[in-house]
Amino acid sequence: MIDGIIFDYGGTIDSRGDHWSEVIFDQYTALGLPVSYEQFRPAYVEGERALARERVIMPWHNFHDVMLRKVAVQMSYLANQVCGDIDAGKTTTLIADRCYDAARTAVAEARSVLEDLADRLPLALVSNFYGNIDEVLRDFGIRHLFRGIAESAVLGIRKPDPRIFTVGCTILDLEPKNILVVGDSLSKDIAPAASIGCATAWIRGRQWRGDTIPHDAPQSHSLSDIPNIIEFF
Numbered sequence: 135m136i137d138g139i140i141f142d143y144g145g146t147i148d149s150r151g152d153h154w155s156e157v158i159f160d161q162y163t164a165l166g167l168p169v170s171y172e173q174f175r176p177a178y179v180e181g182e183r184a185l186a187r188e189r190v191i192m193p194w195h196n197f198h199d200v201m202l203r204k205v206a207v208q209m210s211y212l213a214n215q216v217c218g219d220i221d222a223g224k225t226t227t228l229i230a231d232r233c234y235d236a237a238r239t240a241v242a243e244a245r246s247v248l249e250d251l252a253d254r255l256p257l258a259l260v261s262n263f264y265g266n267i268d269e270v271l272r273d274f275g276i277r278h279l280f281r282g283i284a285e286s287a288v289l290g291i292r293k294p295d296p297r298i299f300t301v302g303c304t305i306l307d308l309e310p311k312n313i314l315v316v317g318d319s320l321s322k323d324i325a326p327a328a329s330i331g332c333a334t335a336w337i338r339g340r341q342w343r344g345d346t347i348p349h350d351a352p353q354s355h356s357l358s359d360i361p362n363i364i365e366f367f
Contacts, residue, residue, distance in 0.1 A: 136333060136364040138306035139251060140299065141280075142317035143261040143271075147244050148197075148237040151318045151339025151356070158205070161232045165225065171343070173216045174208075181207040191264035191287075196273040197237055200264060201230035241274040247357045252279040255364070260302040260315075262286040262293050262322070281305055293319075296326040303330075314364060320351060335363050 141147060149157050155178045162169055169177075181204040185191060190203050209222040251257060259280045261267050265287035271277035282305035286292040289301060303310050310331035317323020317337065324334045338354030341347065355363065 135312060136255070136314045136367045137312040138256045138258070138308045138314075139360070139364070140258045140260050140302040140306070140313055140315045140327070140332070141248075142293075142315075142319070142323045143259055143267060144263065145318035145339070146316060146323075146337050147248070147276075147357070148240050148274075149318075149339065150240050150243075151337040151354075153318070153340055153342045155342060156340040157236055158208075158229065158233060160236075161229045164232070165228060167225065169212060169216060173212065175343070176215070177208040177211040180211045181205070185264055189265075191266050193266050194269055195264075195266045197270045198230055198234040200266070200270070201233045202226060205229045205233075238274060241276060244357050245276060247360060248276060248279050250361060251364075254361075256281045256306050256308075258282050258284065258302045258305040260284045260293070260298055293322040294326045296330045299327045299330055299332065303332075314360075314367065316357075316360060320347065321345070324352060333367055335360060 145151065145153055158178065159171055159174050162174060184207045185204060191200055205226045209226050213222060248257070257280050259267065261283070263285050265285065267283055267285050268277060271280070284298050284301040284305060286298065289298060291298045299315060303313055306313060313332045314335060315323060315327035315332045316335045317327070318339060320336060324336050328334050334352065335355050336352050337357060
C-alpha cells in the first residue's frame, strides 16, 4: 500500500520530464543563436558546476534568478570558447525569461494533480537544488502541498546517493515500502529510490543526451498517471 509520495522537482514537476538542458537549448534554438548542441553541452555543464562551486544562489532567489545566473555563465563560456559576437546581456535575459515562463506553465499544469494527491496522501520533495527550492515552490504557488523538503545544497547529500531518499522517508514518517518516488531521472531518482525499497514511477521525457537507457528500463509515465498508479499498489 502506498501511504505517501516523494517527488523530484526539477525535470519532473517543472518541465514535464524533460532534462533542463533540453529546455534551455530549445530557447537557444528559438532565438537563432549560432550554437550547436555539441557547443552548448559543455557550457551547460560549466553553468551547473559554477553554481555548485560558488554561493551565488541565495535562499530568497526564485527560479528566474537561478536562470539569470546559470545562463550568464553559459554565455561567458561560449564567448570565450565558441563565439564572441553574442549580445550576452540581452540574450541572458531573454533565455531566463523564456525558461521561467516555461517552468511556470509546466508547474501550473501539474498543480491540479499535486493538489489531488496532497488531499489524499502526504507529499515530500527530494531535490538536487541550490538552497532556494523553498522560494521557488512558493513563487510558483505549490510549497504548501509538501510536508517537507530534502534539498541537496542544505543536506550536503546529492542524488543518486540513496541517503537523500531516506531523509524523504523520514519526513513522511513512513517505511520505504509504503512510499512511491516520482522522478524524471532513471539513474538519479528511480534506481536509488528502488535500492532502498521504494516503489517508483518514471516521468520520462527528453533525457540528458548520452545517457544509456537499458532495454529493461521501467515503463514511463506522466504526472497525470500517478493517481492511478497509487491505486494499483
